[in-house]
Amino acid sequence: MSGVNAETVATSPEAVAQHLAASRYLADDSLATAIFLAIRLGKPLLLEGAPGVGKTEAAKAIAELLGRDLVRLQCYEGIDAAHALYEWNYQRQLLAIRHAGEHEIDIYDDRFLIARPLLQVLRAPEQRVLLVDEIDRSDHEFEALLLEFLSDFQISIPERGTIRAAAQPIVILTSNRTRELAEALRRRCVYHWIGYPDAEREAAIIMLRAGDVAEATARAVAAAVQTIRARPLAKPPGIAEAVEWANAATILEKGGSPWPEAFRRAIGVLIKDEEDLSYIAPELGRIVDEALV
């Protein structure tokens, strides 16, 4: 993928918002400002927020607007250097030692080095967009491991020395706040908290993302989803679920179900927790009726 110069795209927060909209991602002023600052200051961008508010989508949209490849590192408990940075190919090293016999052999040669996402990004000749997804799922040790990378865009391999980025990558970290992140990590990043959008913006997102949903339907879905999110649910619906709900209701409506009924029947794509469903069921009819007004 051949990209454009990041600084020519990020001339102002408004320009960033416009480019993102062209990549079918609607960012509010704050998010556009944070992305603009992250690109221009050359710092990683840390996006926090509830699940389903579009953090990962934002990273994809940034990669698209810059025309860069996106390298994604999904974090999980127990992730370590061997999964994120690099690993030696031990089997090949052993074989090489056996074959070498009496000859000298450098077992820390490039051909034995398996580059994991962070090293791939550093060695890429072109600027890449790196997404470190759900950093809150990893352990504190892994967070500490990332600090060198995030502040200087370099990693140290004991056997090889320090490897610096050929082209400084654009790094986006996301977190669902399942735990607090270390201050050291937060202060290296440009920070933005993504909340749920207001009804108007959510309706616009639904219009943009869903297939052939009428504007009135998108508005009704956005209004109903706002009301449903205000309830104490185990899994409040995200934006993607709202889009799916609008799509599913439209399909059912075209199949012959009248409006309120189509919404009610499609509720399974919005709420995916059985207890939440039974909690919201008695109120659902009223919520949908009010949203359709």
Place this chain on the structure above:
Amino acid sequence: MPRAAAPLLGFGRLLRRYGFAIAPEQISSFMQAVTLLGPRSMADIREAALATLAPPPDRRDEFEAHFQSHFYGNTSAVVEGDADEETRIKDNGGADDQRIEAEHSQEGGELSSALEQLSTRDFLRDDDRLTAFRRKLSTALPARRSFRTVRTHSRGKLDLRRSLREIVSADGDVPSPLLRRRQTVPRKLLLLIDVSGSMKLHTADYLKLAHAAVQGADRAEIFTFGTRLTRITTALRIRDRSQALARAAAQVDDWDGGTRMGPTLLAFLSVPRFSSFARGAAIVILSDALERGDHVELEMAMRRLSARAFRLSLATPLAGDPRFRPVTAALRAILPALDDLVDGSSLAGLTDFILSLARPAPAAATIWKRVS
């Protein structure tokens, strides 16, 4: 330094004074960001401050208030729509609470004098007990296998990375296989403390216990609930107990009020950060579970907590009375979801119980069926 930079530097200093961790590089990023944005309006300065100084979401409203007071001279401003709303829920039945509070205030003198006597007499012994509790806690909590691995001498998988280093340094000779095994880590401990009027006699002790738990356990989270839900873990991380308790006390707004146990626990579950903490944790609820009104929400909240938790326990001071039986409608409804229903009337009992969480025990419903 340009004169225009002085207010920006001053804002950083102000935040530091109020306990925000602001690094020097963040201040320079803040100034760079303001320059990059123009700035065309005060909104740009605010956005730059939020992006570069990165206030924790819990303290976002405090940050906004400082911003307003520093740049606008408005000392009473608090901006709406902050992320802090996720940690607290407001009581809709305010009228009922006032009535309950009024009832309690009539007997307040008697209650508080009783509390004073108790705590003076038991203070030193309690202190020793809590110190011992803190020391034992990290090893006493139930454990699980982590996905991280540690070096081991027996029963593990071959550690190729280390073995290869050994092979190279010993010229191809491996004296013994080098192994790794999945690490064992203590489970999380989650304490939910009822601070409503009916628990007034016990909340001071519970907070001391919570402080010892946060100090002793690797991962402990403490919430208080009454009519609101408040996370006080950060306050309790301060090592000095009196300072920590004073800070926690200042965070809780609903001391000695009514209880809305069901809705507050549901609010807890609806915040992903909190409910994910409950997953696989040992959860101890310190409450008398005297829910007013309908208990349907309490029952649902308990079922959900129980589904997430490794072990869900309710410690009620009412069980200190030998005549206690779980006969109220709310207790009967939640009993099947509980792993333990135990006496929470004394610190000694509670500390012993928490230290015994790793030991298996019959379900609460079985025990209480046998008793009654």
